[in-house]
Amino acid sequence: MPRISRFYFSMAILYLLAGIGVGLNMAVSQDxxxxxxxxHINxxxxxxxAVFGGYYALNPEKAEGWLPWSQYAVYALGLIVMLPSLYLLYSGRPEIEPLVAAGSLAVVLGVVLFAVVIFTRGRPETAAGGDAILPAE
Ligand code: HEM
Structure with missing residues (x-):
């Protein structure tokens, strides 16, 4: 599996744990x-x-170079700014809204970069390299 997929899945499972934690807290508190x-956390x-990580795992030729790693950095930064501030916003802290807006814009940029990853050709030399998925004989 490409390194960027491992990074994505490591991040994804932490957000699932956090998202379920918020869900359980809502259920228990009735709030x-x-x-x-x-x-949004989930x-x-x-x-x-997880979908981004899965895409890079299925397309290892797209998983190396500045473009996928910039996409990861921008998306991960957007999430870490947006999601906790969104939680605080809905927990009664309206003054946090500019941070939600800034994080959201980074998330959008990360998604736009992912569209560029999809629509551009990858690096053929990495297509079957490392532990990439090999085509069936
Ligand atoms: C143990 C796991 C989970 C618990 C205890 C939980 C609990 C809750 C609760 C209490 C609500 C509020 C319902 C309401 O106010 O009408 C909710 C809404 C929601 N949950 Fe979860 N949830 C869990 C997992 C997930 C997961 C894994 C996802 C998505 C992948 C998800 C997506 C949603 C969505 C889309 C809503 C509606 C939000 C809205 O109305 O604004 N939940 N959940």
């Missing part, structure tokens, strides 16, 4: 005000990160 933050943090 569902953080439901939107819970949904869907942007867990599901989307």
């Amino acid at each position: 569902h005000s953080a439901a939107s933050a819970h949904a 869907l942007l943090g867990w599901v989307t990160s």
Whole structure:
């Protein structure tokens, strides 16, 4: 599996644990005000990160170089700014909104960079390198 996929899955599982933690906390406390933050932690943090990691694992020729790593850095930075501040926003801290906006813009940029990764050719020399998935004989 390419290194960037491991990075994505390591990040994804931490967000799933956090997202489930927020969900359990809502269920136990009967206070569902953080439901939107819970949904974004699970869907942007867990599901989307895992999909990105899965894509790079299936397309190892796209997993090396400045473009995928810039995509990872921008998306990971966006999440770490956006998700905790979104949780605080829905927990009654409206003054945190500019941070939510800044993080969201980084997340959007990370998604745009992922679109560029999809629509550009990868590096053929890494297609079957390392522990990449080899085509069936
Ligand atoms: C043990 C795991 C989980 C628990 C205890 C949990 C709990 C909750 C609770 C209490 C709500 C609020 C419901 C309401 O106010 O109507 C909620 C909403 C939601 N959850 Fe979860 N959840 C869990 C896992 C997940 C996962 C894994 C995902 C997505 C991958 C997810 C996505 C959502 C979505 C989309 C909503 C609706 C948010 C909204 O209405 O704004 N949840 N969950």
